[in-house]
Amino acid sequence: MNNPEQKRSHSAATDAVSEKPRRAVSQGLKGRGVKGRDTTGRSGAGGRKGRRKARENTVVQRVPFINRQIATFDILNEEGLCLIEENANTLLKEIGMEFTDDPEILALFKGAGADVQGNRVRFEPGHPRQIVQATAPAEYVQYARNPDNNVVIGGNNTVLCPSFGPPFIHNLDEGRRYGTLEDFHNLVKIHQMIPWLHHSGGIVCEPVDIPVNKRHLDMLLGHFRYSDRGCFGALIGAERAQDSVAMAKILFGDDFVDRNCVLYSVANTNAPLVLDTAMSGALKTYARNNQAVACTPWTLAGAMSPCTVAGTLAQVLAEAMAVCALTQLVRPGAPCLMGSFATAISMQSGAPTFGNPEGAKMVLAAGQLARRLGVPFHTVGALSASKLPDAQAQQEATYGLIMSVLAGANFINHATGWLEGGLVTGFEKTVIDADLCVKPAILLPLLE
């Protein structure tokens, strides 16, 4: 509970966490962000040789995260927002959320006054929001191995993170094949070299040549060894999450980890309205250790949520509030984010589609809902259903990333590399998307 780096702006903030002005958190880090020097100009040696030498020594100026100075793009008015919030309350009161096979979670919710029947937890309107707003920080710092790469998550800040989860990789020489630990390491190194990414991510590809039971250890070691930015812990299962925390403690020290966020994680719901033990086990572990959990309904509108944008938003908010509330019951003050990974399926084939205007409406509105809830907003970026780093891939990726940026997302997963609906991390796609990630870095600051 001793957590001086985390900020809450809720009126109901308890005394358990010291209250610094939010601005101080951002500014304390911002000054350190601009490093290196731009040496692309002509060198003293002159000529082609001199220019090549100058290029070799170029250090690109970068900031550790983007600080937004222009407005978010809000598409819902007060009436629309209230309607969706009311519908989310109705969902949680009448249907409730199922937390499968975890007596501890059910006991926590029961203790907090929720209505628990079997695995199903029902809430009075406003109850989960109240739990979240009482203790969840509006903004927090994720510490990195290199302090220059610490990121402030929340407020007006945006953190871009590479592709997460694909079992396959794609490159122009070999085409598509299963990922290996060597690919994983190469991707981590490439990401570290991209100035416009701010986070090393997690499963940049699945290293399927490593046994599943120890794969998470090799991946985290890869991040710690080949990147000095922040990264994810393992997402699936309490045991692997605990291993991740243990490894982080070796790197950062026990006390530091207990007091500060050094690992990022996502708890995806089994939409509609279910959280299973694979996710809730890791969630409890991270929250208990004061590490960040992005509570993310994973919805394909028309499959796991209503076809309509408004209906999906109500479900997304309901699930996110219930899961965020769980983090605060496990450890009040632990950082949690409202996540949203919502897109539309083809109503003819059932295939997920990306970079579509329905998804844009959902992410823009979800950003507004998260700001009203008062926690940072997590979402996704440069997604594509394309199998290749082609025109389709960039049409979808560009549209999706821009909308997440305009939605005011604080953490954007999959900002580079994602192909084929998340089955593939593409090496060329990663590099092309890196160009895309420059745009928000320049768009979001004010006019000079």
Added chain:
Amino acid sequence: MNNPEQKRSHSAATDAVSEKPRRAVSQGLKGRGVKGRDTTGRSGAGGRKGRRKARENTVVQRVPFINRQIATFDILNEEGLCLIEENANTLLKEIGMEFTDDPEILALFKGAGADVQGNRVRFEPGHPRQIVQATAPAEYVQYARNPDNNVVIGGNNTVLCPSFGPPFIHNLDEGRRYGTLEDFHNLVKIHQMIPWLHHSGGIVCEPVDIPVNKRHLDMLLGHFRYSDRGCFGALIGAERAQDSVAMAKILFGDDFVDRNCVLYSVANTNAPLVLDTAMSGALKTYARNNQAVACTPWTLAGAMSPCTVAGTLAQVLAEAMAVCALTQLVRPGAPCLMGSFATAISMQSGAPTFGNPEGAKMVLAAGQLARRLGVPFHTVGALSASKLPDAQAQQEATYGLIMSVLAGANFINHATGWLEGGLVTGFEKTVIDADLCVKPAILLPLLE
């Protein structure tokens, strides 16, 4: 001056034009927009054959133009807007705008009270704005051969228009080569089949197999013959503009053309702060005949305008106000638009770049400035420097088109097909961009 279909919302509106509520103009057309029926469902015949038959008979539902129901994305606050407006006033007072070799234009400005010395016209602060706001319509209708395709230009409406101007075409079979009249006709037919375009455009490619002195006649005939949507008249020179008006009068009738807009045109400035006779001659002809002129500073920041976004915006506004004012001196009440085609050059090579965040800031702010001026806003869409319809092309095109849409543009030129910095209209790019044009059609209406 008898111009009942054109609307002005300025308080200084004269009595010469009857004043209907603006809403009526849009709504009078909107109902007619949704046509055809969606027959993609299963037909009675069933099976693959039945589905194929159903597809063959599919008539895609479309609207004649997009009616925006969500907000524009405004990046400048009142202070920023006032500063740019003041700087534009200073430019027009101290440096002025040059209108080359046209005594009639200089006499018009002198008669209106401007300071004319040689070809240079200087304005007191606020004077051009006053001229524009006194008589220029805030919204007007461009009539098409098919009344279902009439478009309302201005207000909350957005009209998407294909590639304009390239001397070359590109397709996957032949690569890049000079355009022909056959290509021109094929492009007009393809555009007519794309439900998400709203306008037939102008020089969809240059038919270089046709002599220059009669090329503009063949092009306009191509639009009239193979499309039933609105189109451009010839842009360069008074004579060709007059030919365009004469052809339109054959199609629509003399009286109708004098009372209504049936041709769209663009007058590009020779930035900085010059309008030459090629442009001003056509401008005068169209304005005199009550046809629309988009007054468009064509600026590459760093080459024809200051490097900074704010500096370029001041110049864009200055030029657009002066040229819009000219249209109103030629014929009060003739439709004019504030245009902006502003992007950044590479400061290393001098090459123009597209789909960049500097361009995004310029188009978003220019939209705000146009709304304060009180005339419709014209800009550009799916631009790219790429030579092929590839990932780069879609990254740039998608970013550019979205930003123009979010800027509240009323008319977006080059929404499809543009490649290689405007040297090439690509057939495949046209089809890929058509997919892109679906996104604003779904994003801009409200949530259901």
